[in-house]
Every structure is written in C-alpha cells, then in structure tokens.
Amino acid sequence: MNESLVKSRAFINGEWVKTNKRFRVDDPFSQELIVEVSDCGEEEANQAIEAAHNAFQTWSKTTAQERSDKLLAWYDLIIENLDDLAEILTTEQGKPLKEAKGEIQYGANYIKWFAEEALRIDGDIIPSPDGQKQIHVIKQPVGVVGIITPWNFPQAMIARKVAPALAAGCTVVIKPAAETPLSALAMAELSLQAGIPKGVINLVPTSEASVIGEAITSSSKVRKISFTGSTKVGKILMSQAAENVQRVTMELGGNAPFIVFDDVDIDDAVEGIMASKFRNSGQTCVCANRVFIHETIYQEIVEKLTNKVESMKTGSGLEDDVSITPLINQAGIDKVKRLVQSAKDKGAKVIVGGNVSDKHNQIYEPTILTDVSFDMDIACEEIFGPVLSLIPFSNEESVVEQANATKAGLAAYVYTDDRHRIKRLSEQIESGMIGFNEGIISNHMAPFGGVKESGMGREGSKYGISDYLDIKYLCIK
Ligand SMILES: NC(=O)C1=CN([C@@H]2O[C@H](COP(=O)(O)OP(=O)(O)OC[C@H]3O[C@@H](n4cnc5c(N)ncnc54)[C@H](OP(=O)(O)O)[C@@H]3O)[C@@H](O)[C@H]2O)C=CC1
C-alpha cells in the first residue's frame, strides 16, 4: 500500500488536523487495526463549515473553465493512483480488488463527467407575456453542501456527490462512514495535489455520526444535504434539514425485484442475476433483493444458479479470483443470519450455503433460498448480503403487483424478449431505474436515484448537477 495516501487526520481548510480523540479503522478480513483516525466532534464540524463557507465566496466566482480544469487534474491523479487507491479501498471495506479497481474508475468517471458538465451550466431567455420585458434565467451554486456517505462504495459515493457540487461552484463538508474513512481521506490528499483551493473540500471523520449530522443540519451556512445510506437515517436527516430548509438529495435503501419471464435466453438471465446479486457480496442498494422467476423455467434456473453459486470462491479481497469477501461488520452478518433464519422458520429452503463460512466469521457463504414468500422479512427488508431469494410466479399482472408491493423504489430488473412487455413494464414498475435484460445498470452517464422511500434527486448524467444549482429569474424591462 502507498503509505503517502493513507491519511489519518481530519482535512479542514486544506490542513491535516489532529484531534484529541481517535477511532479505529479495522480491516474486515484480518480484523486487525489498519490505522487510528481523528475523531471529529461539533467543534471540528463547525470549523469545516466555516472553512467551506469562506471558500465558497471565491470558488463560486471562479470561471467554469477553472473549475473544470481543477476537476480534470483531480481525475488524472486518481487514475495515476488507481491501484493504490483500490488497495486502500479493499483493505478497509473488504471487496475484491478487481471490484475496488472498478469502483475507483467508476468514481473517477463522475469527476471527469462533471468537469465537462461545468462548462454547460446554461441559463435561458424566455418570451414575456406582454413583450415589454425580458425574462432571463440564470443558475447559481446553492452554497455549502453537507455530504454524508456509506461504507459500501467509500470512493464512488463521495465522487458522485462532490464532483457535481464543485462543478456547480459549491464547496463541501464530507462525513464519510466510520468503517471506511481512508478512501475518502486519500481522495482529499489528491484534491490538494490537484490544486483544488483550501476550504473547497473539507472532510470530518467521526465515530459519532449524529453529532456531525446535527452540526451540518443546524447550520444556516449549509444550504444543502446530500446523503446516501439507509432510509431510516435519511428520514432523520430530512427532518433535521427542515429546520433551516436545506435542500436534500437522498439516495436511500432499495428492495430490487428481478423478474425473469419465460421468453428469455436462460443463460443470459442467470448471468444477469449473478452480476446484480453478488456485486460487493450483496452489499449494494441496487442488488437484486427478490428474484421472481416464471414457474415454467424456475427449476432450470435454480439448477443453473446452484452450479454457479457453488463454484464461487470466498476469502480475502486481496486474493486472486475471489468473489465473496467479508461483510462490513458483525452487524451485517447478524442481519443476514436473522433474515435467513426467519425465512427458514417460515418454510424457505436452503439450496446452497445458508451459514457463516467456517473459514472466516465475517464471511457469509453465498446462498440460495427457494420457496420464499411475501410474509417473510427477507422479502421486505434490504438483505445486504450474498443471499438469493427465489420466488416463482405465473403471470405478468401478479408479478408486477408483487414487485411494487414495497415502500422502496430504487432499482428493478426485467428479463424478457417481448418489446410490448418492456413498454408496459417501463411505465408500471414503481422504481427510479429499470434494467431490461441487464443486471448492472450504474454508470456516470445515467441518472441514478429512486422513487417512494428510496429517496429523491438524481446523481450522475446531465441531470445530476441541477440539485446543486438554484434557478434565479430576472425580469428585465
Ligand atoms: N442505500 C444505500 O446505499 C445503503 C443502504 N444501507 C442500508 O442500511 C443498513 C444499515 O447500514 P448502515 O451503515 O448502518 O447505514 P446508515 O444509514 O446508518 O449509514 C450511512 C451513513 O450515515 C451515517 N449516519 C448514521 N446515523 C446518522 C445520523 N444520525 N446523522 C448523520 N449521519 C448518520 C453513517 O455514519 P457511521 O458510519 O458513522 O454510522 C454513514 O456515514 C444496511 O444493512 C442497508 O440495508 C447501508 C448503506 C448504504
């Protein structure tokens, strides 16, 4: 690991700041200490907000070209250091190194994309009703943005929020997840090297998330909150943000249905299920959570999935050819154990796996459950682990109803060869994103986000910058 990128202090106003308290960051595979990191409290959060507020006065007045150039310099440095960043990510988060490299490139793509979008923050001129005035529309950065991110994509979730914020002319205060602050701190170091001015990016690691959350939401200097994480915490932050009427972007939990109709290429559908379910050992908000398979092809798909799942290798993310690695922490393991046990108690059958690995107490074996039904918690909650829940269905109408019978509405997947059905379901399924005949849908050029309790706002794509901009109407006579 490149030690010069392993930072352990808070990053405030372009300085590495030591705090009195520190907290442990452990490797989820070795379960050993990687490093102790500065533990920020209210005081550091307020310093970071002040620094971001001061930096906003100048950063918001830079030209779009200047902001674009700085973001591109940051992108170049991330790509130059991709292997080292990936190793840091795997060490603190656990995912296979190949996936970590994919995440660093994925996150970097958002930075390059928004460096380009910075140049396209266009206004409008609208005809007036009486022809006597000009209606002009300009766009301005919203101000200081508070960013709170989860541990499952410790680099990409930060990049996806910071890049549009900076491109728009905003400055940021980031609170990374306690389990994974190192990827975030390494990104901050590279932003310094890229010449992004002091105070534009501030980073406050903490073991007391709610203290930082309250400092950010109670400050009238912070004009927007962008959060990715659980729906439970999203609701808390939304209610806190109401106090100062801060804008919110919320990327919250999912419960993705994955529907396979009987007119598909079965091997293609099996590949799609595997890719969607087992990315990051099942710890993504867009993972297939409930797999609905048409009853006529159910048995064949169960057999093909069984062959694939049985051959998956478990171990350290740093080993070659490993696909299932430790879950983030003991709470993650406990949640998967509870969901599988209660499904079994209600009649689900374990076809493969179903236990914590006997080689490692934080790895859950890749698992297939059949005979899953809707009264089971596993069909209602985000599993966040490598467990496939399979449910047979008989007709389109009932499966759409079942797919929509959840408060979540983030991602959905449909495998079918029928173009009329694709048209119908694209309107009927209640989710922000649908993969038709595709199990991996995330990329920087597409609008990522949910409906219902999965949140609001869109990240990435040409839409992703608008959450960071205010529209101002000028009536000119
Ligand atoms: N939609 C998604 O992308 C994600 C969904 N989840 C879902 O949530 C479940 C639990 O995961 P968990 O890590 O606990 O997710 P959380 O929502 O608790 O964590 C996400 C982020 O929010 C922070 N946070 C937690 N509480 C507060 C608060 N009161 N104020 C401000 N920030 C706060 C966390 O900090 P800290 O790390 O210090 O606790 C972390 O940075 C998972 O099993 C999964 O179902 C989890 C992660 C991502």
Ligand SMILES: O=C(O)CCCC(=O)O
């Ligand atoms: O799981 C999440 O927290 C969202 C990121 C996943 C992705 O971008 O595909």
